[in-house]
Amino acid sequence: MTVGEYNDCVQQYADNVYRFVLKNIRDEDKASDIVQDAYERMWRHHEKVDCAKSKSYLFSTAYHVLIDHTRREKHSVRMEDADLQEHSHDRQYSDLQEVLYQALEKLPGDQKMVVMMRDYEGYSYEEIGEITGLSESQVKVYIYRARVFLRNYIGKMEVVV
Amino acid sequence: MMGISRDNYEVWFIDFLDGKLNQQAREELNTFLQANPDLEEELNAFEELNLEPSTICFDAPERLLKGESDLMEISRPDYLLVKQMEEGLSDPEEKELAVEIRKDESLIKRGVEFQQTKLSNEPIRYNRKSSLFQKRIPAGWHTAWRIGAVGIVAGFLLIFGDAPKQIFNSGTNEIVMERLDLRPVSLSAPNIPEPKLAKVNISDLANGSLETNSVNKRHFVKAEDEYMMESNSNSFIQEPMVKLSSKGVEMDLAGSFPNAYEAGLRQMMPMYLDINRDKNRMITSVDSPKDSKAQINILTRGLQLVDRVSGDLVQFDKLYDKDGNFVAYNLKAGNFEVERKLRR
Numbered sequence: 001m002t003v004g005e006y007n008d009c010v011q012q013y014a015d016n017v018y019r020f021v022l023k024n025i026r027d028e029d030k031a032s033d034i035v036q037d038a039y040e041r042m043w044r045h046h047e048k049v050d051c052a053k054s055k056s057y058l059f060s061t062a063y064h065v066l067i068d069h070t071r072r073e074k075h076s077v078r079m080e081d082a083d084l085q086e087h088s089h090d091r092q093y094s095d096l097q098e099v100l101y102q103a104l105e106k107l108p109g110d111q112k113m114v115v116m117m118r119d120y121e122g123y124s125y126e127e128i129g130e131i132t133g134l135s136e137s138q139v140k141v142y143i144y145r146a147r148v149f150l151r152n153y154i155g156k157m158e159v160v161v
Numbered sequence: 162m163m164g165i166s167r168d169n170y171e172v173w174f175i176d177f178l179d180g181k182l183n184q185q186a187r188e189e190l191n192t193f194l195q196a197n198p199d200l201e202e203e204l205n206a207f208e209e210l211n212l213e214p215s216t217i218c219f220d221a222p223e224r225l226l227k228g229e230s231d232l233m234e235i236s237r238p239d240y241l242l243v244k245q246m247e248e249g250l251s252d253p254e255e256k257e258l259a260v261e262i263r264k265d266e267s268l269i270k271r272g273v274e275f276q277q278t279k280l281s282n283e284p285i286r287y288n289r290k291s292s293l294f295q296k297r298i299p300a301g302w303h304t305a306w307r308i309g310a311v312g313i314v315a316g317f318l319l320i321f322g323d324a325p326k327q328i329f330n331s332g333t334n335e336i337v338m339e340r341l342d343l344r345p346v347s348l349s350a351p352n353i354p355e356p357k358l359a360k361v362n363i364s365d366l367a368n369g370s371l372e373t374n375s376v377n378k379r380h381f382v383k384a385e386d387e388y389m390m391e392s393n394s395n396s397f398i399q400e401p402m403v404k405l406s407s408k409g410v411e412m413d414l415a416g417s418f419p420n421a422y423e424a425g426l427r428q429m430m431p432m433y434l435d436i437n438r439d440k441n442r443m444i445t446s447v448d449s450p451k452d453s454k455a456q457i458n459i460l461t462r463g464l465q466l467v468d469r470v471s472g473d474l475v476q477f478d479k480l481y482d483k484d485g486n487f488v489a490y491n492l493k494a495g496n497f498e499v500e501r502k503l504r505r
Binding site: 003006007010011014015017018019022023032035036039043096097100104115116119120137140141143144145146147148150151154155 | 240243244274278279280281282285289290295296
């Protein structure tokens with residue numbers, strides 16, 4: 001990867017990586033630090049990094065940092081343990097995305113991240129598998145389960161469709 | 162096999178039904194049945210119990226099959242709805258979903274809700290993007306930079322004189338300070354030709370006729386025991402040594418011929434006085450009146466200015482040789498201390 005290609009990566013993907021990280025940890029400073037670290041790491045290895053896979057490299061780096069961060073923070077809730085009943089109330093949400101992001105916060109970290117990669121970046125299951133180190137089938141399972149959880153959450157919130 | 166009787170006829174009957182009896186056994190069985198017609202009826206009843214294989218089969222084996230929905234632990238309709246949104250359904254799956262929807266029309270609403278779980282892009286910008294860019298460094302930039310730096314240094318040396326050069330080169334061209342020459346007490350006649358080496362005998366001194374030898378490069382002083390003093394300097398100024406008048410000796414001693422101690426003292430004392438007189442100059446002085454204009458340049462003045470302005474923080478002392486040449490300097494600032502000698 002040349003300097004120009006690296007700078008193109010900054011121009012094209014910095015916002016995407018930042019959004020991905022920020023949506024996961026909700027801390028702008030930490031998100032910024034993680035983005036910086038990801039790009040510094042890529043620059044240190046820029047001679048070995050294939051330009052075509054630079055985006056995956058960045059997301060992979062950010063993903064593993066986030067996983068470590070999530071495990072440290074231990075604020076994630078296993079989907080199986082999440083009690084949908086406690087999130088149910090009579091409020092009518094006009095902003096569906098607001099409810100959706102609330103539900104997203106309830107997802108386990110790995111499921112949340114694969115859903116974000118899928119929806120935000122449009123990655124295929126195979127690409128997500130390469131980034132996360134999960135098998136393709138495992139990625140698919142995570143996404144399907146996450147969809148069901150999100151739908152059930154939205155349904156419980158009695159969102160006006 | 163034992164002969165058939167009313168005690169073992171059941172075994173014979175079973176073997177007959179299984180077709181295990183040979184011709185002789187079948188004939189014996191027929192004879193027995195003719196003698197026992199009640200048992201013949203019983204055998205006929207056995208033959209009616211023959212079971213025919215039926216064509217019964219499990220009507221819904223597909224219910225035992227496992228699919229991806231089972232792997233994901235979600236219901237089949239949900240799986241189909243999510244798959245419809247994620248990847249699209251195959252024809253059999255489309256038909257299966259249509260059947261499911263006909264059974265439960267609420268699946269249509271569920272499908273819409275699944276569609277809403279798709280995250281929409283948000284316009285989030287990374288404001289520190291500029292800090293991530295790497296500068297393009299063209300090939301040969303480092304070489305050009307070095308050449309430029311050398312040019313700047315060379316220009317600096319050309320403009321500001323020799324002092325910086327002396328400082329920069331002092332590490333490789335150190336000048337050893339020479340010990341100042343001994344100079345006898347000048348009593349008269351300051352412009353006496355300079356001898357390279359002088360040999361003085363105390364006997365001559367005693368006679369008052371001190372001679373010098375300007376050919377040799379060594380200077381000897383002899384008494385009864387020979388004392389030798391050596392000087393390698395060419396700048397040694399030899400002046401005619403004059404017998405010191407010693408009133409005390411003349412008064413106290415009967416004769417005019419001094420003893421060895423007095424003779425030695427007379428010879429050594431001028432030298433001793435000379436050494437002490439020039440001691441400060443030999444060691445070099447801090448403030449010399451003979452500052453060389455060539456060596457007082459911008460750099461040294463700058464250092465002096467720093468010395469004055471900084472008070473006790475920085476001490477800068479210039480050292481001079483006997484001719485008043487600026488030959489060395491001491492620079493001390495806190496724990497940092499430099500003592501450098503300059504090339505003459």
